[in-house]
Amino acid sequence: MPTSPRISDAEWTVMNVLWTRGPSSLAEVVRELEGRLHWKPRTVQSLIRRLVDKGALKSESSGREFRYHPAVEQSRCQLAEGRSFLDRVFSGRLTPFVAHLMEREEISRDDLAALRAMLDQAEKKQKTPTP
8 A cells, every 4th residue: 555645734624625525626625714714825725735746635627727636545644644643652552542542531432332342343353264
């Protein structure tokens, strides 16, 4: 699997708009962010240009404007970012990270049930012999 581009916090904001909306023009992305952030259109334009340069976005000419769309899957970027975080902060180990959160955060019954189900599923996969 090819590596995911390193995406800054501000770039994540733009990528999330495009992962949600799909192909969009600069003006559409700016409108989507209005009211949430006080970024000028030039700021969004710069972020989009950086994302295109990194290979995270692709652009297509559509008349007099460009339309941008993700060139990488959201899940791939999330996995890379999560792995990078775990490696940097928790020496690559998931258990200390989860323990840290559980000691300091309120966890709903629904989240606990979902975590149990995921752990059960992971355990079943390990017990199932591979062909």
